[in-house]
Amino acid sequence: MESYRSKIKGLSSMKQEIDGLKSKGKRIVFTNGCFDILHPGHTRYLYAARGLGDYLIVAVNSDTSVRAIKGDERPVHPQEVRTEMLAALGCVDGVIVFDEEDPLKVIQYLMPDVLVKGGDWPENKIIGADVVKAAGGAVKTIPFVTGFSSTDLINKLREI
Numbered sequence: 190m191e192s193y194r195s196k197i198k199g200l201s202s203m204k205q206e207i208d209g210l211k212s213k214g215k216r217i218v219f220t221n222g223c224f225d226i227l228h229p230g231h232t233r234y235l236y237a238a239r240g241l242g243d244y245l246i247v248a249v250n251s252d253t254s255v256r257a258i259k260g261d262e263r264p265v266h267p268q269e270v271r272t273e274m275l276a277a278l279g280c281v282d283g284v285i286v287f288d289e290e291d292p293l294k295v296i297q298y299l300m301p302d303v304l305v306k307g308g309d310w311p312e313n314k315i316i317g318a319d320v321v322k323a324a325g326g327a328v329k330t331i332p333f334v335t336g337f338s339s340t341d342l343i344n345k346l347r348e349i
C-alpha cells in the first residue's frame with residue numbers, strides 16, 4: 190500500500206535512478222509544476238507526457254516556491270500532500286520537489302531526454318528547453334485541457 194511513496198525521491202537519488210535507466214536505453218521524460226489541486230487537466234496531461242518515453246519524472250514546486258510564484262494564499266495543499274497524490278498515479282514514475290521558482294537547475298542536473306509542458310507554453314518560454322535541445326533531447330507540448338484550472342477551482346470555492 191505504501192509502495193507508491195517510494196516514487197518520491199531526493200534529487201541525487203533520482204539522478205542515480207535515471208542514469209541507470211538511461212544506461213539501459215530508456216527515454217526519460219520530465220515535467221514540472223505546482224500541482225496545487227490535482228484535477229483532470231493534470232491527470233490527462235501527465236498520462237500523455239508518460240506516453241512520450243519510458244520514465245516520467247514530475248518536479249513539484251516546494252511550498253516556498255509556490256508562495257513566491259502564486260502568492261501567500263497558495264499552495265492549498267502542502268508539498269507532502271501534492272507529491273503523494275502525484276506518486277499515487279500510475280503514469281508517474283518519479284517525483285521530486287524543488288525550491289527554486291523555476292526548474293532550470295533540476296533540468297540541468299537530471300538532463301532528461303524529453304522536456305514536456307502544457308500547450309499554453311510556447312517553446313521559447315519553456316525553461317530548460319535550450320538546455321535539453323542542446324544535449325540532443327526533445328521539447329514537447331501537450332494540448333492544454335480547457336475547463337480545468339486550480340486557480341479557477343479556488344475562486345469558485347471562495348464564491349460558495
